[in-house]
Amino acid sequence: MTQAKEAHTDYPIEESLAKRWSPYGFADRDVATEDLLAILEAVRWAPSSYNEQPWRYLLARRSQPEAFAKLLSCLVEGNQVWAKHAPVLLIGVAMLAFLKNGKPNKAALHDLGLAAGNLCVEATARGLFVHQMIGIVPERVRELYGVPEGAEPLTAIAIGYLGDGGNLPEALQERDRTPRSRRPISAFVFENAWAESTEIGK
Numbered sequence: 001m002t003q004a005k006e007a008h009t010d011y012p013i014e015e016s017l018a019k020r021w022s023p024y025g026f027a028d029r030d031v032a033t034e035d036l037l038a039i040l041e042a043v044r045w046a047p048s049s050y051n052e053q054p055w056r057y058l059l060a061r062r063s064q065p066e067a068f069a070k071l072l073s074c075l076v077e078g079n080q081v082w083a084k085h086a087p088v089l090l091i092g093v094a095m096l097a098f099l100k101n102g103k104p105n106k107a108a109l110h111d112l113g114l115a116a117g118n119l120c121v122e123a124t125a126r127g128l129f130v131h132q133m134i135g136i137v138p139e140r141v142r143e144l145y146g147v148p149e150g151a152e153p154l155t156a157i158a159i160g161y162l163g164d165g166g167n168l169p170e171a172l173q174e175r176d177r178t179p180r181s182r183r184p185i186s187a188f189v190f191e192n193a194w195a196e197s198t199e200i201g202k
Helices: 015-019 033-044 065-072 077-083 108-125 138-145 170-177
Strands: 055-061 088-095 129-133 151-160
Touching: 015 108, 033 055, 033 108, 055 065, 055 108, 065 088, 077 129, 077 151, 088 108, 108 129, 108 151, 138 151
Parallel strands: none
Antiparallel strands: 055 088, 088 151, 129 151
16 A cells, blocks of 8 residues: 655655655546646746746646547656556646747756646645656657647656555555655755765754
């Protein structure tokens, strides 16, 4: 049985951040329309360079089987195995140029990530779980959805309620049971020189 895995943090953080993790097992339960709209509203208010909002999302719900199968087919096979049980799937697309002048937007991928971060926090606050994946087939996304040049299909996102994982291969069930871990702050925050760990907190 899959259990929620709240982070054991070194310092107190916002509850939704501590409770957020990415399961493979999703319950057979729809996401309410009002919750889905609130999650997308959180995306809408993510920060972005020059307020460009370069994120675009393709959406499919399992309650609409034909549309869901179409989007699911854009995932690599290994992700289809478990993502087919999620009630909501998204594909995140980054617009690579500024609308106002056509110049490259070097922050586009960064800002797509910020949008996904907002999505995760709002979903978690509503008792939902999110699993992001890089394993998509961009060429198939372009073909099936008519994605234009300058728009980069990049990631997929599954959204739903935590399930027991009983419908998954054992290897994925084991991943859901594995305790969460993270590198310490000293491993990724440097002061004075590269790889010179920060003195904050010492």
